[in-house]
Amino acid sequence: MTRLRIGLIGTGPWAERTQAPALAAHPGAVLSGVWGRRPEAAAALASAHGVEAYEDVDALIGASDAVAFALPPDVQAPLAARAAAAGRHLLLDKPVATTVSGAREVVAAAEGTGVASVVFCTLRFAADTAPWIAEQGAAGGWFTGRAHWLSSLFGPGSAGPYAASPWRREKGGLWDVGPHVLSVLLPVLGDITELTALRGPADTAHLAFRHASGASSTATVGLSAPPEAAGASIDLYGERGRVPMPPWSDAVGSFRSAVDALLQSVRTGDPHACDVRLGLRITEILAQAEERLQKARPGAAGG
Template identity: 40%
Template sequence: MSTIAPVAVGLVGAGPWARAMHARMLAAGPETRLAAVWARRPQAAAELAAAYGTVAAASVEELFDRCEAVAFAVPPAVQAPLAVRAARAGKALLLEKPLGADLAAARSVADAVAATGVVSQLVLTKRYHPSTREFLARAAGAEILGARSCYLHGAFLGGEAATGWRLEQGALLDLGPHLLDLLDAAVGPIATVRATGDSRQWIELTCEHRDGAVSQASLSGRVRLPKPRTRVELLGPAEELVWDSGDIDHEECWTVLRAEFAAAVRSGRSGPIDAARGLYVQELVEQARG
């Protein structure tokens, strides 16, 4: 049995995503413990904290005092300035994508992480599933001429995910980071991104990779489907390589994410899916936005 103490993580946010994933994942341990919750709505913070036997902090400063790492489950415009403050307070960061509401805000987070040297990790959910890692390992040895991909769902049609920033910015800022990250990792570094369509309805991305390959991504949060559809197809002279999220159990993602974040905090070294990666992906999003 490990004698390493669990990482004390404070949670910023008490909305649907904080309830569905962050609080439950961090409280489950054993690598982490939920040390406190803070939200702009004190009642929501108190209810979430009580559900997991922890405390609701009266301020962000109190949250920082109670933890060694901070997880964020808030809109990007809220995350960026608070993440900068947390980094300057010496706290490790578990960050959502996108890092900020715009590129300047995202850069402020990455710069604060670089300046302070704190550990950072990005919640690009599907990257933590074993099947995704197996797919990327196979892609590393393949000759790829082109790729097709999609991330489609109907969450923006209504419900808890149909929040202000998602409806205003659309699929590019919300779903785009996932596919751009996967295409960049699977096919190779992306040199240019062009977009057509309306991010609030349906948007198509065309990526030209540095090695000459071309990939495309279809994004929409306003299509009625039985369940979300995320798929990447890699094509070349050999047999195609396909990754599909249809059979992914996200609970397996959370287990890996939690363990790797705790290991990074204890070692003092961030993994590859960090704030710098988040900034790089957001630079691609900004390029697509034109």
């Protein structure tokens, strides 16, 4: 197969630091151009990698075999559906959307044209965690799981590049880091058949799940923790005792592996386990959790 032409839609810190460098250096892909909602940012990012900055998103889609997205989820979803309808493969960011209807539109468009898709849930592609997830899923025998993912993105004194993200501030840790947690729990413990959710401080959410395997799990997620309290871990408990997930790093390398996965899916026609269908399921679960949290808000009807 010739090198896949992949266009990049988005120009923020994630696109600049992770996606563009990975795409530009990938031996099986060609960065075919950049489009963004801010033309000056698209021009700067495209210039840094010696490619064209497109003023029209449909022109970039037309010049590409696949499209990678680095956009807020509810900006991503309709453009992804548009690209899929045009027969372009999809390399999506998580979450696919923050509404079930938006995610379903992407799935319908992808299934309608038969394009390949991969959702970049980092842990499913990081060199340290991807094989661990596969190993634990194959092992079975799990009793329960516990996920803890507290970021200080919006904590006191935060000045990180993602702190200026309006969608993260609006939707909080449930939608930003919740997909990472679910991308691990679902393949290991099975689909979620029942859930409950309680509010914690600021945007913190406490979640409890029952899985199809009979196991249960809990997750605490948030973006507003004090820096001293920030950290992320996922632990499984079962017949082999407590098994912690290893630490991970190298976002560029992880994204490169996601590109590998998309190329493999395009080449074989086999869907990847972390494709747009899983992205839809994650959106459905998070939307249900969000509904529970809204009902639990002080003063809400029935709360």
